[in-house]
Amino acid sequence: MSLADRLQLVRDRDTSPPRGAPVERAGDQPAPRAAAPRPRVGRDPFADLKRIVHAELVRSLGPKLYDADTTQSELEQQVRAALQVAVAATERPMSGTDRTRLTQEIADDILGYGPLEPFLSDPALTEVMVNGPEDIWVERDGHLTPVDAAFADEAHLRRTIDKIVGKVGRRVDEASPMVDARLPDGSRVNAVIPPLALDGSKITIRKFAPDPYTVDDLVAFGTLSAESAILLEACVRGRLNVLVSGGTGAGKTTTLNVLSSFIPHDERIVTIEDAAELRLHQDHVVRLESRPANIEGRGAVTIRDLVRNSLRMRPDRIVVGEIRDAAALDMLQAMNTGHDGSLSTVHANGPRDALSRVETMVMMAGLELPVRAIREQVASAVDIVIQQSRLKDGSRRLTSVTEVAGMEGDVITLQEVFRFDYSAGWDVDGRALGRLRSTGLRPRFLERLAERNVHVDPMLFTGAVQ
Structure with a gap:
């Protein structure tokens, strides 16, 4: 059946009465009709035409669409040429604008x-x-x-x-x-x-x-301040373990990608993710991605499996896209056994909540560890918690840079180095005027950075360095 015949069948089907419907005769009183169904808002008048042309195109180009030797540009040319022929074969009148739109929409659907x-x-x-x-x-x-x-x-x-x-x-x-x-x-x-x-x-x-955002982009957006950017670069170069915390859509992955860009190019980096999103430009990057179970429920490879395996791959840095289960235990052990400078993200409302979540996820490993032992592991492994939030104006901002200072009794001690200034208020358009400012406290890890030949100007914590 030709394309024109198939289009005529569609038109006949749309205009003919439904099968079994009563036929009105002259002189008969019209039967009461049910209320017409509410039309679909924005219904495409060319929906049937698109469906038929699409099917005809797939039928004629089917093998070529999956030819491994055909480049993307060649495939696009073939699809668009076949589309022009298929659309030209239709008898339905349409403007040049409609014809162009129809061609583009079908091409988008196939390609x-x-x-x-x-x-x-x-x-x-x-x-x-x-x-x-x-x-x-x-x-x-x-x-x-x-x-x-x-x-x-x-x-x-x-x-x-x-x-x-x-x-x-x-x-x-x-x-x-x-x-x-x-x-x-x-x-x-x-x-x-x-x-x-x-x-x-x-x-x-x-x-x-x-094009992945750089630290200069985030400073320009107001996501973080220039002072905090200098400190975070020093922390990554000085091989401190960093945890990025925040809610869904707060921009944690973007920040993690920027932090990863500070890692020197002569180090071997292993990235571990559920879905590979990080884009690092260093010379020596090994990317690993977890795998779900197959249809028989077998073959799953979890983040925890990949973290364990990465320890056998001689990594200088381990970057985990997100910690969300018992993989937290293996990540802490990696941070505490010579793999300094590891980076990861976690969902939490604040720095202390982030550490509590890590503590809870370690318990999910089922090893019956004492709570104090877990907290000592967390306090020893994590050096900095970066809190990121999405404000009510839609902007993503770092709201806290917090140092994990150690333990006092059974409590992990935190010291906030930078804090977002909410007191600045909002402008007439509802945009936040605040920025990340120093609290005036010098972090204790500056001595560790100096031992690794990474020096930070103490004036950074007074707001004098821009």
């Missing part, structure tokens, strides 16, 4: 991620959230807004999810309805499908800048 493609390529967006086939939101400048875009149906949304997770060797189905994955640029993806997700499948994409 990219359908309706999400324009948002993923927009550098101003930091998050894309899909709450169902017809409900898409984005985050811009820290604020959530709905967008005028939609998937054709649930099946279309599921195909897009399968395309995303399939590229990194993950799967999502009724037996495993949740998945963490990443896009080729490192952006983080989480997907949940029915039966866990009601009202359609959900996708949450945390985007990362095409």
Whole structure:
């Protein structure tokens, strides 16, 4: 059947009465009609046409779409040429603008991620959230807004999810309805499908800048101050163990990536993540990624397994994307057994909460360790806790740089070196005016840094150094 015949069938189906419906005759009183269903908001008038052209294109180019010898640019040229022929074969009148839009949307669906493609390529967006086939939101400048875009149906949304997770060797189905994955640029993806997700499948994409942020960028954004940036660079170069704490979406991974950039290029770095997001530019980086269980429930490789294995890989630094389970015990042991300068993140509301969470996660290892022994391990291993928050204006800021000073009795002693100044208030547009300021206290680890030939100007803690 030709493409034109298939289009005619669609038009006939849309205009003919439903099968079994009564036929009205002249003189008959019209039967009472049920209320018409509410039309879908923003329904694409070319939805049927797009579906048919898409199917025809996949049928004609099927083998070429998966040819390993075909480059991405060659594939794009073939798809766009075939699209022009397929669209030209339709008899439906459309303007040049509609024809261009139709061609672009089908190309995005085949070569990219359908309706999400324009948002993923927009550098101003930091998050894309899909709450169902017809409900898409984005985050811009820290604020959530709905967008005028939609998937054709649930099946279309599921195909897009399968395309995303399939590229990194993950799967999502009724037996495993949740998945963490990443896009080729490192952006983080989480997907949940029915039966866990009601009202359609959900996708949450945390985007990362095409060019990773540097410490100068974070200072310009106001995320941290110039003084704190100087101290943090010295801490990383001086091989102190750093824990970045904060809530979801606070910018912990971006800060961890910037801290990692301070590691000297002559050191061997092992990164361990659930989904590889860190982008380090050093010469000697070994990237490891955990693996979920297969369909038979076997073959899982956890963060804890990778941390244990990394100790046999002669690392100078171990960078763990996030500690969230019993891997905390192995990470603490690594920090306490010669692997100084390790970096990681943890979800917590504050520096003390972060250490409490690490303590709780160590207990998850099931070794029945005394609480005091765990706290001594934590106090000995972690040198600095960096707290990061997302303020109500949408900006991400470092709100505290805290030194872990040791133990007093059964309590871990903390000393805040830098603190965010909330007293500065807000401007007329609702933006925070505060910044990270020194508390005036000199950290005790300055002597350890000096022993490693890393020197910090004491005037840094008076606010005199800019």
